[in-house]
Amino acid sequence: MTATPQPSEALATAKTPRTERGRKTLRLILDAAAEEFGARGYHEGSIARIAQRASVAIGSFYTYFDSKEAVFRALVADMSRQVREHVVPFILAAPDRLAGERAGLSAYLDFVRTHKALYRIIDESAFVAEDAYRRHYVDVADGYATSLEQAFGRGEVSDGDWQVRAWAIMGMNVFLGLKFGVWDDARPVEEIAAAAHALITNGLAPRA
Amino acid sequence: MTATPQPSEALATAKTPRTERGRKTLRLILDAAAEEFGARGYHEGSIARIAQRASVAIGSFYTYFDSKEAVFRALVADMSRQVREHVVPFILAAPDRLAGERAGLSAYLDFVRTHKALYRIIDESAFVAEDAYRRHYVDVADGYATSLEQAFGRGEVSDGDWQVRAWAIMGMNVFLGLKFGVWDDARPVEEIAAAAHALITNGLAPRA
DNA sequence: TCCAGAGTTGAATCCTGGTTCAGGTTTCAG
DNA sequence: CTGAAACCTGAACCAGGATTCAACTCTGGA
Numbered sequence: 001m002t003a004t005p006q007p008s009e010a011l012a013t014a015k016t017p018r019t020e021r022g023r024k025t026l027r028l029i030l031d032a033a034a035e036e037f038g039a040r041g042y043h044e045g046s047i048a049r050i051a052q053r054a055s056v057a058i059g060s061f062y063t064y065f066d067s068k069e070a071v072f073r074a075l076v077a078d079m080s081r082q083v084r085e086h087v088v089p090f091i092l093a094a095p096d097r098l099a100g101e102r103a104g105l106s107a108y109l110d111f112v113r114t115h116k117a118l119y120r121i122i123d124e125s126a127f128v129a130e131d132a133y134r135r136h137y138v139d140v141a142d143g144y145a146t147s148l149e150q151a152f153g154r155g156e157v158s159d160g161d162w163q164v165r166a167w168a169i170m171g172m173n174v175f176l177g178l179k180f181g182v183w184d185d186a187r188p189v190e191e192i193a194a195a196a197h198a199l200i201t202n203g204l205a206p207r208a
Numbered sequence: 209m210t211a212t213p214q215p216s217e218a219l220a221t222a223k224t225p226r227t228e229r230g231r232k233t234l235r236l237i238l239d240a241a242a243e244e245f246g247a248r249g250y251h252e253g254s255i256a257r258i259a260q261r262a263s264v265a266i267g268s269f270y271t272y273f274d275s276k277e278a279v280f281r282a283l284v285a286d287m288s289r290q291v292r293e294h295v296v297p298f299i300l301a302a303p304d305r306l307a308g309e310r311a312g313l314s315a316y317l318d319f320v321r322t323h324k325a326l327y328r329i330i331d332e333s334a335f336v337a338e339d340a341y342r343r344h345y346v347d348v349a350d351g352y353a354t355s356l357e358q359a360f361g362r363g364e365v366s367d368g369d370w371q372v373r374a375w376a377i378m379g380m381n382v383f384l385g386l387k388f389g390v391w392d393d394a395r396p397v398e399e400i401a402a403a404a405h406a407l408i409t410n411g412l413a414p415r416a
Numbered sequence: 417t418c419c420a421g422a423g424t425t426g427a428a429t430c431c432t433g434g435t436t437c438a439g440g441t442t443t444c445a446g
Numbered sequence: 447c448t449g450a451a452a453c454c455t456g457a458a459c460c461a462g463g464a465t466t467c468a469a470c471t472c473t474g475g476a
Contacts, residue, residue: 017422017423018421018422018423019421019422019423019472019473019474020473020474021422021423021424021472021473022422022423025423025424041335042335043251043335046462046463046464047463047464047465048463048464051426056424056425057424057425057426058425058426058427058464058465059423059424059425059426059465059466059467060423060424060425062464062465062466063422063423063424067464067465068463068464068465098412098413120335123334123335124334124335126331126332127249127250127251127331127332127335134391137387141387148412155414156414157412157413157414158410158412158413158414158415160403160406160407160412161399161403161406164384164388164400164403164404164407165403165407165412167383167384167387167388168380168383168384168404168407169380170383171379171380171381171382171383171384171386172376172377172379172380172383173379174379174383175375175376175378175379175380175382176372176375176376176379178379179345179349179375180372180375183342191369192372195368195369195372195373196372196376198368198369199368199372199373199376199411200411200412201411201412201413202366202410202411202413203407203408203409203410203411204306204356204365204366204368204373204408204409205306205365205366205409205410206363206364206365206366207366225452225453226443226451226452226453227442227443227444227451227452227453228443229442229443229452229453229454230452230453233453233454254432254433254434255433255434255435256433256434259456264454264455265454265455265456266434266435266455266456266457267435267436267437267453267454267455267456268453268454268455270434270435270436271452271453271454275434275435276433276434276435
């Protein structure tokens with residue numbers, strides 16, 4: 001899908017490319033893998049096709065990755081980073097946490113709509129690389145919880161159970177992303193974000 | 209895992225058992241499949257092992273299902289039904305919709321904690337049988353939306369975007385189920401449900 | 417310029433596991 | 447009782463696809 005800016009700060013292993021040519025090939029393979037897995041899913045996706053998409057021989061694939069699962073893991077880490085890098089700035093730019101929530105959801109839905117394949121990869125990691133999946137969501141949730149608690153310190157949100165709130169809001173966003181991002185992109189993201197924002201801010205209780 | 213009460217109202221196909229013996233075997237296979245897929249996941253799970261768990265020959269499996277995917281689909285439909293049958297009564301028994309939301313989440317978390325494998329099956333269906341997965345969530349969401357709208361009619365909740373709300377709340381529950389049901393069952397379900405209830409009812413806005 | 421190491425190549429190997437099938441055995445309506 | 451339909455059995459077949467490997471070509475530092 002999208003070209004991977006830097007194949008992440010991959011802590012040099014034996015398979016880390018040492019020359020310019022190598023780095024270029026690695027990037028090619030990583031992008032090809034994202035396309036392949038995004039389109040066919042992990043189990044339907046094949047190394048042969050990844051190599052083909054990357055215009056590289058099968059053997060070259062194994063110069064950079066130990067196995068099919070290894071690329072997949074590398075990909076998950078990469079996607080995870082990309083999503084955050086895209087969304088976080090919007091949250092930070094907002095005047096307060098609740099406005100940030102809304103801006104963040106908008107940005108997230110945008111990202112999902114333009115990267116449907118990547119979305120699938122992260123989701124599928126739950127069954128291919130549970131630990132990577134868990135790490136992704138636990139990271140996000142913890143960031144969320146901290147951020148909310150700080151907002152509480154500034155009087156922007158009420159007191160409450162930060163962990164539960166973080167997971168709840170995260171789940172909300174993920175499902176809205178699935179429904180209104182991946183499956184159905186007819187409605188404008190702003191509209192969805194606004195409705196969700198209203199729900200998160202005031203809840204369902206009838207107006208007093 | 210749990211014995212399947214009735215292999216659902218399977219609309220008689222060519223593979224539908226015609227004798228008592230047949231029905232019994234089908235149930236055996238279905239339950240064995242639930243165990244196998246629950247424990248190993250779809251791709252790791254094998255027909256041979258399913259047959260073994262059911263104490264049945266591989267060939268018998270194919271007497272009742274056309275393929276590996278076919279059992280899996282049958283299973284998803286069955287689980288989907290089971291979850292709803294377990295949770296809905298709690299919601300209906302509650303005095304009002306918001307209390308029902310809380311009771312429903314409690315019941316859901318309970319169910320998840322005692323059926324972790326089944327939970328996994330539904331989730332994995334997203335990649336094995338997208339349509340079945342979609343159907344499951346769309347059904348639940350629609351039920352939710354309708355229910356909320358009726359509650360609005362009774363003055364129990366404020367007005368709003370029913371679809372967005374339904375998907376948001378559903379996502380919330382699913383993620384809370386994942387985090388506090390499957391991954392971490394240390395905290396009492398009531399506590400989680402209470403916190404979530406507070407969030408859904410009043411939102412995050414600071415107390416006026 | 418030179419060459420050791422870094423990269424590249426793709427046919428061949430290997431293995432897993434879904435699916436088939438050719439015979440039995442059991443059930444049950446008539 | 448009886449035979450046709452239902453069921454059961456599990457070894458054998460086979461396709462798909464991950465991984466290996468031995469021979470070859472670039473790259474870049476000295």
